[in-house]
Amino acid sequence: xxxxxxxxxxxxxxxxxxxxxxxxxxxxxxxxxxxxxxxxxxxxxxxxxxxxxxxxxxxxxxxxxxxxxxxxxxxxxxxxxxxxxxxxxxxxxxxxxxxxxxxxxxxxxxxxxxxxxxxxxxxxxxxxxxxxxxxxxxxxxxxxxxxxxxxxxxxxxxxxxxxxxxxxxxxxxxxxxxxxxxxxxxxxxxxxxxxxxxxxxxxxxxxxxxxxxxxxxxxxxxxxxxxxxxxxxxxxxxxxxxxxxxxxxxxxxxxxxxxxx
Numbered sequence: 001x002x003x004x005x006x007x008x009x010x011x012x013x014x015x016x017x018x019x020x021x022x023x024x025x026x027x028x029x030x031x032x033x034x035x036x037x038x039x040x041x042x043x044x045x046x047x048x049x050x051x052x053x054x055x056x057x058x059x060x061x062x063x064x065x066x067x068x069x070x071x072x073x074x075x076x077x078x079x080x081x082x083x084x085x086x087x088x089x090x091x092x093x094x095x096x097x098x099x100x101x102x103x104x105x106x107x108x109x110x111x112x113x114x115x116x117x118x119x120x121x122x123x124x125x126x127x128x129x130x131x132x133x134x135x136x137x138x139x140x141x142x143x144x145x146x147x148x149x150x151x152x153x154x155x156x157x158x159x160x161x162x163x164x165x166x167x168x169x170x171x172x173x174x175x176x177x178x179x180x181x182x183x184x185x186x187x188x189x190x191x192x193x194x195x196x197x198x199x200x201x202x203x204x205x206x207x208x209x210x211x212x213x214x215x216x217x218x219x220x221x222x223x224x225x226x227x228x229x230x231x232x233x234x235x236x237x238x239x240x241x242x243x244x245x246x247x248x249x250x251x252x253x254x255x256x257x258x259x260x261x
Contacts, residue, residue: 004251008105015108015115022087022116037120038127040083044075044191051192069132069222070194074214076128077150078191080121081157081210082182087113088161089168089175092257100258107250110161114154132221142220145227149216152239156209159242162250169257190215206231209238 008015048071056062091109092099099106168174186192190211195202206212206228212235216227 001248004105008107011104011108014104015112018108018112019115019119022112023119026116037123041072041075041079041124041128044079044186045072048072048075048192055193055197066222070218071192072128072132073221074191074218076121076124077153077214077217078186078189078210079124080117081153082185083117083120084114084157085160085164085178085182087117088157089164089178091161092165092169093172093175106254106257107162107247110165110250111158113165114158114161117157118154142224142226145220146217149213149220149227149232152236153210153213155243156213156239159239159244159246162246163242166250166253166257170253194218206234209235209242211235213239 045068049068052067052071056067088110091113092106095109099109164174164178168178188205189208190202190205191214195205195211195215198205206215212228212231216232216235219225219227
């Protein structure tokens, strides 16, 4: 595995080139350009606000600005995760001439898809900052947990991306299953809502490894709270397992790519 990682490092410039190409192609013929990176998180935030407003009406309470901030800070990383997995899933099949005719580490394609989605995340985050300055109560040193939480999100996205990209090369209906799964996954992930809204039963929602990451980001930014360390360790372990397991799974199937594409 060390030699494979060294080889990937030797091809790092190719990784940057393919990432840049993916970003350029994504926006080249787009009417609104970089605003597409903000559009999806905005739709998620608006949907979340509607859901939160419904909860507030049902409970007879007012919708607090902190709840809007909580939805906003979870919508952007969730949009990143969804985008990373979707683009990774098609990364090999859409580059079949390069996969079959040129030798280089093929994991570059799903990793480039994740990095291109990371660019979208940075654009969307820049658009999120003014909103948080208006509606948030302030900042605290808990925000320094956010980089670690996002590294966990990137690791999880990379691991899942390598798994689904390799699998979709052998079974083309995987991309449809991924689309369906990602469409409904938001209902089982605390994006529109918080796990604590359901009391002790909400702990079951944290078994979703994405949930502790999103709850941690929301807590650090919107509520100035420390993340729950026990669930953070669980999510960190799952993210690292997904990254390492996804990479080994990808490298195991890589020799058969040219025959199956």
